[in-house]
Amino acid sequence: MAPLSVRPEPRRPPQGPGGTTPSDAAPGGGPRAPQPAAPEPLADGPPDPARPEQTSDEFDPFDRDRQRHQHLVGTPVDAGTGGAPTARRPRGSDNLDELRRAVATGTADTRIHLDRVSQAADRSDSDEVWGALVDLFLLLDSGSAGMRARALFWGRPALSPDQHQLLADHLDTGLRWSTPIHPHPRRSLHWRGVGGRRAVEVLAPPAPQRPDQIEFDPRAALAHLLESGVSPPKPYRPVRTPTGGLPAGATPPAAVRRPDSLADHRVTAALRGRDGRSVPLGQDDRPQGHAGPTLVNSVIGVMNAVSEDRQARALVGAHGRLQVHPDRTVDVGVTEVQLNAWCEPPMRSAELSVRPVDGQARGHRILSWDQLRWDMGSRCAAGLFPVEFDPGLPLVLRAMPNLSTLRRLPGDFTVLGLLREEPMMLEAVRAEGVELRHLASLVGAMDALGVLSCDPAEHLADDTDERPHEGPVAWFERLRTNLGGR
Amino acid sequence: MFSLIEDVYLHLTPTGAYRAVTGRGDDELDRLVRTLLSRADTPRLTIAQVAELTGEADHQRATGLIYRAQEAALVEGLDRPARAPTEPFSELIDRTLSGLSDQGQVVLAPDLGPPLASAGFPTDGAARLAAMSRELDELTSRYDRLFDEVGQRGGASMALVDRLGVCNLGWWPLRFADRRFHLVVGGLPRFGQPEFAELMWALARGLDRGATDGRPLQRGTGPRRQLPSVG
Numbered sequence: 001m002a003p004l005s006v007r008p009e010p011r012r013p014p015q016g017p018g019g020t021t022p023s024d025a026a027p028g029g030g031p032r033a034p035q036p037a038a039p040e041p042l043a044d045g046p047p048d049p050a051r052p053e054q055t056s057d058e059f060d061p062f063d064r065d066r067q068r069h070q071h072l073v074g075t076p077v078d079a080g081t082g083g084a085p086t087a088r089r090p091r092g093s094d095n096l097d098e099l100r101r102a103v104a105t106g107t108a109d110t111r112i113h114l115d116r117v118s119q120a121a122d123r124s125d126s127d128e129v130w131g132a133l134v135d136l137f138l139l140l141d142s143g144s145a146g147m148r149a150r151a152l153f154w155g156r157p158a159l160s161p162d163q164h165q166l167l168a169d170h171l172d173t174g175l176r177w178s179t180p181i182h183p184h185p186r187r188s189l190h191w192r193g194v195g196g197r198r199a200v201e202v203l204a205p206p207a208p209q210r211p212d213q214i215e216f217d218p219r220a221a222l223a224h225l226l227e228s229g230v231s232p233p234k235p236y237r238p239v240r241t242p243t244g245g246l247p248a249g250a251t252p253p254a255a256v257r258r259p260d261s262l263a264d265h266r267v268t269a270a271l272r273g274r275d276g277r278s279v280p281l282g283q284d285d286r287p288q289g290h291a292g293p294t295l296v297n298s299v300i301g302v303m304n305a306v307s308e309d310r311q312a313r314a315l316v317g318a319h320g321r322l323q324v325h326p327d328r329t330v331d332v333g334v335t336e337v338q339l340n341a342w343c344e345p346p347m348r349s350a351e352l353s354v355r356p357v358d359g360q361a362r363g364h365r366i367l368s369w370d371q372l373r374w375d376m377g378s379r380c381a382a383g384l385f386p387v388e389f390d391p392g393l394p395l396v397l398r399a400m401p402n403l404s405t406l407r408r409l410p411g412d413f414t415v416l417g418l419l420r421e422e423p424m425m426l427e428a429v430r431a432e433g434v435e436l437r438h439l440a441s442l443v444g445a446m447d448a449l450g451v452l453s454c455d456p457a458e459h460l461a462d463d464t465d466e467r468p469h470e471g472p473v474a475w476f477e478r479l480r481t482n483l484g485g486r
Numbered sequence: 487m488f489s490l491i492e493d494v495y496l497h498l499t500p501t502g503a504y505r506a507v508t509g510r511g512d513d514e515l516d517r518l519v520r521t522l523l524s525r526a527d528t529p530r531l532t533i534a535q536v537a538e539l540t541g542e543a544d545h546q547r548a549t550g551l552i553y554r555a556q557e558a559a560l561v562e563g564l565d566r567p568a569r570a571p572t573e574p575f576s577e578l579i580d581r582t583l584s585g586l587s588d589q590g591q592v593v594l595a596p597d598l599g600p601p602l603a604s605a606g607f608p609t610d611g612a613a614r615l616a617a618m619s620r621e622l623d624e625l626t627s628r629y630d631r632l633f634d635e636v637g638q639r640g641g642a643s644m645a646l647v648d649r650l651g652v653c654n655l656g657w658w659p660l661r662f663a664d665r666r667f668h669l670v671v672g673g674l675p676r677f678g679q680p681e682f683a684e685l686m687w688a689l690a691r692g693l694d695r696g697a698t699d700g701r702p703l704q705r706g707t708g709p710r711r712q713l714p715s716v717g
Contacts, residue, residue: 100588101652104674177559186585186679193500193678196562199531200553203487 096120096128103132104189108139110147117151121158129158131187133167137175138190145172145405149329149366168327171368172405287391287426287436294380294387295347296373296448299324302354303369311356317342318351322372330372332365343379370449374406377448383437386447393454394423395443399462401451409445410438423456488549490536494563495528496552502560503683507660507690508643514540514551519560523690524663528568570691571684578688579603582681591672595619597665606672619657619668626659662690 099116102109113136120128133155140147152167159167166181175181177192185191295317302315302324310326319342320334334342367375385391397419403412411434418424418432429439446452451462498506498519506519521539522529529535531552533545542548555561571578584590584605591606595616604612626633626642645656653674660667667689676682 100674101648101650104652105650178557180562184680186676188678189674191678192559193680193683194559194562195499195680196497196564197491197494198556199491199494199496199561199563200488200549200556201491202553203489 096123100187100189103135103139106139106190108141110140110144113140114147114151114154117155121154124158126158126160127185128187129155130163130183131185131189131191133159134175134181134185134188135190137167137170138177138188140174142173142404144174145368145371148174149368152329153366165327168329168368171329172370172402287385287389287440289385289389290345290387292346292387294345294444295343296376296380296444298347298352299376300373300448303373305354312358313354314357316353316355318348323357324369328369330367330369332367332372339376340379343376343382345380345382345384368405370402371406373448373450374401374445377445378407378409378441380448381441381444383440385440385443389443389447390454391426394425394456395419395429396423396453396456396459397446397451398453398458399451399460401446401449406445409442411435412442415439415442420460423459488546488553490531490533490549490552491563493565494531495565495567496522496531496539497528497562497564497568498522498683498687499559499562500678500680500683501558502555503686504677505560507662507686508658510642510661515555515558515560517541518551518555522561523687526570526691528564530567531563571688575688575692578685579605582685585679585681586669586676586685587671587673588676589673593619593668593670595668595670597623597667602667607670612670615657615670616668619659619670622657623659623666623668660686660689 096116096119099112099119102112103116107113113132116132117129117136120132133151136151137148148167148171152164152171156164162182170179178194178198180194180197181191182195184193184195299315299322302313302322305311306313306324306326312323312325314321314323319338323331323333325331332339397416400416400420403416414432415429415434418429426439430436434442443452502519503523505516506523509516509519518540529539536548536552537543537545540548540551542551552561556563579594583592583594583603586592587606589606593601593604593607593612593615595601595612597620601612601616607615622644623642626644643656643658645653648654653671655673656671656675658669658671658675660669
């Protein structure tokens with residue numbers, strides 16, 4: 001009698017997409033696992049026999065047909081998103097407690113934070129959403145403005161207007177540990193309990209005087225010299241004034257004199273290692289302005305109206321709609337290509353309409369007002385300068401834009417670095433090797449952002465950056481400058 | 487240059503209270519938070535008051551110290567003065583204790599004797615956890631020098647952790663002027679909540695007034711947890 005062998009009942013393999021199992025797709029003979037009961041057909045009909053069903057073990061990243069099929073049929077579309085993949089929430093761990101423990105480690109993994117916000121929003125747990133968003137805003141760095149905007153977009157339905165406003169105000173930079181937060185986020189794992197207000201503030205140090213404005217007292221200077229001794233001489237560095245020249249009476253060395261002609265611009269650019277070939281020399285290479293206002297002017301007008309009466313409005317055009325909210329966010333309901341086409345001058349005012357909306361987010365992307373103004377200002381430029389721009393006046397930077405949250409533009413760091421130092425004429429900026437069309441784009445973006453002026457007295461007047469201010473000009477350098485001027 | 491904002495009362499945040507009762511350091515910030523915790527009310531910020539709080543005669547240095555504490559989220563400003571809790575200790579425990587854990591499981595025990603209060607743990611379990619906290623205290627004291635050598639100076643809290651290193655059950659020694667307490671928390675602690683600062687303030691002030699009378703307080707039963715037997 002044959003020995004009785006007891007074979008364990010075969011375990012049902014995990015279900016693959018479309019109801020298939022790994023053993024179904026395994027080639028060759030041999031015992032097969034029991035067939036699962038009636039595989040469920042996909043919503044658009046039976047599976048295509050010409051295309052073998054894949055299993056999770058045989059995932060082919062290049063099988064676009066399958067991916068498209070899964071995307072269109074196998075996944076639900078979130079209401080109000082139009083099926084846009086950017087608005088779909090991730091589905092990772094279903095265990096919210098596990099996610100909370102992962103966040104408690106202080107991780108800056110955006111997937112974990114977004115998953116926690118998403119699951120809390122799915123459960124309509126307002127406290128958990130509020131705590132998860134506060135943790136996200138505390139832990140992600142200043143370069144994650146897009147992630148913050150997306151998480152806020154998901155959590156918006158579960159937040160009160162005050163909670164949403166607080167987070168929207170910190171969309172660009174995130175929260176700091178000492179930021180007062182109301183109401184208390186009881187589910188936050190990293191909040192430090194600051195709910196009050198600030199007790200001490202830092203006063204901005206007085207702006208350093210320019211050397212030509214400092215009253216020079218030779219007797220005090222000599223006394224200081226005797227007390228402290230002579231510091232080692234520093235290399236000569238001409239002190240620039242807003243007009244780009246030097247103090248009266250000071251003769252700059254020939255090597256640092258500003259170039260006067262376009263040919264000198266090319267030489268300067270080449271010497272500094274930049275490509276100066278794109279700086280043309282023809283007479284037609286003059287800055288030209290727009291003939292009229294552009295679309296960004298209309299958007300700024302809508303923003304002004306919204307900030308006055310706190311009523312959300314939508315700017316609707318032929319290419320799509322921009323929904324402006326009073327919390328200083330904008331739902332951008334157009335793609336990049338559509339936005340480019342929409343911004344292309346001249347603006348067709350007849351196609352535009354503005355209408356009040358209920359304030360519920362419907363767009364694909366959430367941007368802050370500043371981000372949209374900067375973005376559209378550069379797009380609307382199209383190689384031309386703003387309509388009121390006068391190339392004969394200096395470019396004056398009233399405040400430094402926060403480039404970490406804004407879209408990068410060609411030459412942005414170069415131009416803003418120069419303008420932060422002092423107001424400059426357009427031609428002097430071009431001498432640094434920045435192409436005219438890029439300069440026009442930057443000027444358009446800065447003008448739309450409201451940080452550009454033509455009055456040298458307003459140089460960095462609105463700058464609230466907390467970088468350490470440069471100390472006054474070294475004493476010995478002032479002495480040399482003043483002695484040279486006498 | 488620092489400037490005091492007018493009509494602001496300086497209040498300790500939960501983070502400041504945590505530093506005051508668990509920190510072993512003795513720098514200027516430690517002294518500031520302990521001074522604030524020992525007061526009966528929140529001081530109104532004036533030049534004289536800041537000098538008294540910080541022990542600094544130079545106004546800018548004193549204000550700078552307050553600024554450092556503010557940036558570290560140790561202190562905050564209030565519009566109105568606040569006072570240390572004066573309600574009966576049992577009511578305060580009812581209101582605050584279970585909020586210190588995400589699972590509502592907390593034991594507050596003095597250095598000697600039975601637990602002062604507990605929530606979420608069974609009574610016998612709370613007593614054994616309190617006893618265990620005293621043994622852990624002796625253990626950490628015995629290896630104090632080793633902790634210094636491996637760079638863990640100032641840490642006396644211990645915990646059972648999961649695979650992420652996150653607390654499942656933790657013991658925190660609390661140091662007040664001349665007495666010590668132990669806080670045992672099941673699950674993730676919530677020391678960032680205002681209730682924590684309130685309880686620490688009450689303990690710091692109440693110890694002088696004998697508010698607890700040494701009587702154990704029991705609150706709720708909560709989910710029972712299997713505890714290792716002691717001894």
